[in-house]
Amino acid sequence: MLEIKTLSKHFGGVRAVDELDFTVRQGEIFGLIGPNGSGKSTTVNLVTGIFPPTAGEIIFDGRDITTAQPHVTLDAGIARTFQNIRLFNNMTVWENLWVAQNSAEDKKATNLLSRWMGGSRKAKSQVEEYLEFSALADKRDELAGNLAFGEQRRLEVARALAAKPKMVLLDEPAAGMNREEVRALDERLRALKARGITVLLVEHVMELVMEVTDRIAVLNFGQKIAEGTPSEIQNNQAVKDAYLGTSGD
Ligand SMILES: Nc1ncnc2c1ncn2[C@@H]1O[C@H](COP(=O)(O)OP(=O)(O)O)[C@@H](O)[C@H]1O
Numbered sequence: 162m163l164e165i166k167t168l169s170k171h172f173g174g175v176r177a178v179d180e181l182d183f184t185v186r187q188g189e190i191f192g193l194i195g196p197n198g199s200g201k202s203t204t205v206n207l208v209t210g211i212f213p214p215t216a217g218e219i220i221f222d223g224r225d226i227t228t229a230q231p232h233v234t235l236d237a238g239i240a241r242t243f244q245n246i247r248l249f250n251n252m253t254v255w256e257n258l259w260v261a262q263n264s265a266e267d268k269k270a271t272n273l274l275s276r277w278m279g280g281s282r283k284a285k286s287q288v289e290e291y292l293e294f295s296a297l298a299d300k301r302d303e304l305a306g307n308l309a310f311g312e313q314r315r316l317e318v319a320r321a322l323a324a325k326p327k328m329v330l331l332d333e334p335a336a337g338m339n340r341e342e343v344r345a346l347d348e349r350l351r352a353l354k355a356r357g358i359t360v361l362l363v364e365h366v367m368e369l370v371m372e373v374t375d376r377i378a379v380l381n382f383g384q385k386i387a388e389g390t391p392s393e394i395q396n397n398q399a400v401k402d403a404y405l406g407t408s409g410d
């Protein structure tokens with residue numbers, strides 16, 4: 162589904178991503194882990210087209226998206242969340258989901274207002290579904306900026322889904338969540354998988370990664386140092402060394 166081929170991104174002298182190779186298969190939950198600064202967010206930014214790579218290729222669903230801009234990668238079926246939450250804080254929960262929809266019928270309406278007025282009933286009922294899915298139905302009229310942190314993260318995931326992606330890239334969705342919220346996130350990730358959505362999960366919360374992923378790639382200084390099932394990764398010496406060798410996050 163997603164093929165990363167000898168992908169590199171250099172920022173000046175920093176090799177943020179360094180000849181990285183991995184493939185995410187259709188329908189799996191693929192974990193991308195590694196110490197702080199190892200190139201995880203940069204990889205997500207490259208795949209979603211925030212900036213072009215220095216070298217290498219990105220193939221999604223058989224299509225070369227190496228230099229595709231964010232709106233093109235979104236159209237191709239890739240949605241994401243950000244490590245630092247980005248929501249429309251002055252819009253309600255419902256509105257945040259409504260504007261994020263990427264439905265073909267609503268795209269025919271040329272501007273937001275006409276979409277709003279004439280928006281299809283189907284699209285509106287789908288917003289309800291995302292609200293339910295994210296357990297945010299009772300917060301629908303709250304401003305996003307007033308939500309608790311964990312709720313904002315949930316809304317970000319729901320907003321990514323509203324684009325009807327084939328694949329979602331989640332950059333540390335469990336950051337700042339309590340145990341209960343992490344368990345609920347685990348269930349939602351499984352529900353995504355059950356819907357056939359492929360997931361790339363960047364995450365520091367190891368219980369979640371080890372529980373929910375099918376396979377994991379481990380980065381260190383922009384390079385892949387290991388790839389395998391959660392149990393293979395837990396027993397990998399290079400991975401243990403990489404985590405011990407950092408200030409511990
Ligand atoms: N836009 C940028 N400009 C310059 N350096 C960057 C930029 N984004 C990331 N970096 C650097 O690239 C490296 C990898 O960062 P990042 O991908 O954010 O790591 P991670 O998400 O694994 O913590 C770090 O050294 C970081 O400082």
Ligand SMILES: [Mg+2]
Binds near residue numbers: 201202203
């Ligand atoms: Mg990051």
